[in-house]
Amino acid sequence: MASPFSRQANYRRESVSDESVDLGTNGLEQEKARRLGSLDALRAQGTNPYPYRFDRSHTLGEIRNEFGTLEAGSETETHVTVAGRILLKRDQGKLIFATLQDRETSIQLFVSKAIVGDDAFDAINNLDLGDWVGATGIVMTTRKGELSIKVDSVVLLSKAVRPLPDKWHGLTDTDTRYRQRYADLIGNEESRRMFAVRHAVIASFRRTLHERGFIEVETPVLHVEPGGAHARPFVTHHNALDMTLYLRIALELHLKRLIVGGMERVFEIGRVFRNEGISTRHNPEFTMMELYQAFADYTDIMDLTEVLFVNAANDATGSSTVLIDDIPVDLAKPWRRVRMIDLVKEATGVEVHPSQPREQLVSLAEKHGVKVLPHFGPGKIIEELFEATCEAALREPTFVTGHPVEISPLARVDRNDPYLTERFELFVGGRELANAYSELNDPVEQRLRFEDEQKSKEAGNAEAGSVDEDFLRAMEYGMPPTGGLGIGMDRLVMLIGNAQSIRDVILFPTLRLEAF
RNA sequence: GCGCCUUUAGCUCAGCUGGUAGAGCAACGGACUUUUAAUCCGCAGGUCCUGGGUUCGAGCCCCAGAGGGCGCACCA
Numbered sequence A: 001m002a003s004p005f006s007r008q009a010n011y012r013r014e015s016v017s018d019e020s021v022d023l024g025t026n027g028l029e030q031e032k033a034r035r036l037g038s039l040d041a042l043r044a045q046g047t048n049p050y051p052y053r054f055d056r057s058h059t060l061g062e063i064r065n066e067f068g069t070l071e072a073g074s075e076t077e078t079h080v081t082v083a084g085r086i087l088l089k090r091d092q093g094k095l096i097f098a099t100l101q102d103r104e105t106s107i108q109l110f111v112s113k114a115i116v117g118d119d120a121f122d123a124i125n126n127l128d129l130g131d132w133v134g135a136t137g138i139v140m141t142t143r144k145g146e147l148s149i150k151v152d153s154v155v156l157l158s159k160a161v162r163p164l165p166d167k168w169h170g171l172t173d174t175d176t177r178y179r180q181r182y183a184d185l186i187g188n189e190e191s192r193r194m195f196a197v198r199h200a201v202i203a204s205f206r207r208t209l210h211e212r213g214f215i216e217v218e219t220p221v222l223h224v225e226p227g228g229a230h231a232r233p234f235v236t237h238h239n240a241l242d243m244t245l246y247l248r249i250a251l252e253l254h255l256k257r258l259i260v261g262g263m264e265r266v267f268e269i270g271r272v273f274r275n276e277g278i279s280t281r282h283n284p285e286f287t288m289m290e291l292y293q294a295f296a297d298y299t300d301i302m303d304l305t306e307v308l309f310v311n312a313a314n315d316a317t318g319s320s321t322v323l324i325d326d327i328p329v330d331l332a333k334p335w336r337r338v339r340m341i342d343l344v345k346e347a348t349g350v351e352v353h354p355s356q357p358r359e360q361l362v363s364l365a366e367k368h369g370v371k372v373l374p375h376f377g378p379g380k381i382i383e384e385l386f387e388a389t390c391e392a393a394l395r396e397p398t399f400v401t402g403h404p405v406e407i408s409p410l411a412r413v414d415r416n417d418p419y420l421t422e423r424f425e426l427f428v429g430g431r432e433l434a435n436a437y438s439e440l441n442d443p444v445e446q447r448l449r450f451e452d453e454q455k456s457k458e459a460g461n462a463e464a465g466s467v468d469e470d471f472l473r474a475m476e477y478g479m480p481p482t483g484g485l486g487i488g489m490d491r492l493v494m495l496i497g498n499a500q501s502i503r504d505v506i507l508f509p510t511l512r513l514e515a516f
Numbered sequence B: 001g002c003g004c005c006u007u008u009a010g011c012u013c014a015g016c017u018g019g020u021a022g023a024g025c026a027a028c029g030g031a032c033u034u035u036u037a038a039u040c041c042g043c044a045g046g047u048c049c050u051g052g053g054u055u056c057g058a059g060c061c062c063c064a065g066a067g068g069g070c071g072c073a074c075c076a
Helices: A004-011 A026-046 A060-067 A118-125 A174-179 A181-187 A189-211 A252-260 A297-318 A340-348 A359-367 A377-388 A441-459 A471-474 A489-497
Strands: A074-093 A095-101 A106-110 A132-141 A147-158 A235-238 A241-246 A267-274 A285-294 A321-324 A325-329 A336-339 A399-400 A417-421 A424-427 A431-436 A480-488
Touching: A026 A241, A060 A074, A060 A106, A060 A147, A074 A106, A074 A147, A095 A118, A106 A132, A118 A147, A174 A181, A189 A285, A189 A297, A189 A489, A235 A471, A252 A267, A252 A285, A252 A471, A252 A480, A285 A336, A285 A489, A297 A321, A297 A399, A297 A424, A297 A431, A297 A480, A297 A489, A321 A489, A336 A340, A340 A377, A340 A399, A359 A377, A431 A489, A441 A471, A480 A489
Parallel strands: A106 A147, A336 A399
Antiparallel strands: A074 A095, A074 A132, A095 A106, A132 A147, A235 A241, A267 A285, A285 A480, A321 A325, A399 A424, A424 A431, A431 A480
16 A cells, blocks of 8 residues: 555545535434534544554453342442443433443443543543443442443444434334344344354354264355256356356255265355245255265264254254244154155045156146146156145154155165155255255266256256266266265254244345345 | 235334324433433424326325335245
């Protein structure tokens, strides 16, 4: 930076006390102008409203832990230095009570004119709600027992020039909460809690998997061929290579390449992108955890899935019980394991199997209001029947197994039934949370499955995959028997945190362009 | 993409049968040395989402559009 001083001067606002500056016509503009005016006043008296750093001796949570049981009307000898944002101010004349909030909690500042002196008292009185400050003082409790810091000095750490949302209600407008997540987090305890749950769930997964010898890896987000799931991709372009690239729709195919490479147990927690509708359960970008474990099959993966969920719930909330549709369900009990075709039979009273003639299944489907497209084979029709008649009713955790081969191009054929695969999807609260297989590792069969996908795609199935030659080459080097698992982390956080919309567990959900 | 709901002060919300815009908080001025969403007195703040239309008169009724929510569709 060649000329720091002139640069800084360029960033500095003109004084708003100049008559040339328009004070604005609405309340917000007037309030911002007032706060910008106090910035100028601070600078004029030699105070930097945006200092570079600050050392604190305690977080507010540490003070609460240490002194939370102090009885009313006590004063300690402990002198502390804290930092946070001023959320509330209660002016008593010669006393000010201010609520200071940091990341964990809030604590009251007790400011007495007699202690800090007239000038400092005025300066503190001129602080605005939303300002960041550092404060020093001794730990005390008021007569009513409120844990407080009896302040001897306060320094401004950052001036807020825009007013906070309502001090009591916070933000309620969902649009503003999602667009201005920063303002949502300042005012809404529930929002802060939800993202704490999210962090705890993801940290718990890493812990459980590290304990079991899994290695965390990172694979490409930009794919030459979007595979590993059925979904429409986002398309982009690399200029220097002049090639079309796709944002990944799944992590699967690269992680399996690592199993071929001998890494034995790998996982990745990463963003995937699907160019499809937005709903309370769908965001165009979302977080997937996939893992692959050599020498395991899908039943081993079911056991592991139960452990991952129970640990995550315990780590995030201290309990393995979650609310599903407001009903408590203990995740620690073993989950039901049932074949898709058996569930469809339960729901329809009719035996179904992918070996049946297509026409039979078509008429059953039509009886249940299922739309059958020309490229649907028997297996796809059974899945559609399942979705229409069973899925929403699967409230308690249920492993749905034995998906037809036709809809499972990467899963291994069931050792007891050549029409089905060794696969499960986990449903909780009517939502799909996980998908897993005994992974197909026969390169010749895998090529045939890909070719079937390719034919389906050519027949008009926009979601079908195509032949991934590099993946097949990897398979040819030999992949050990392997169990694999994919979990939609956002939906899991919704379950454990009891969120009603996926947007409540994503900090910055995808929204339409905002008009400024 | 379709249907229903919604949009009023910085924030949270009222607004009757169509009669000319309201409250609380925040802000501003004042009182107050133990408050807890402090309280009390005073004052100020508006593109009623946007554009048309009906009407003597529209926040309110009609039409079109935009943002948001929910449901459906889509979606392994």
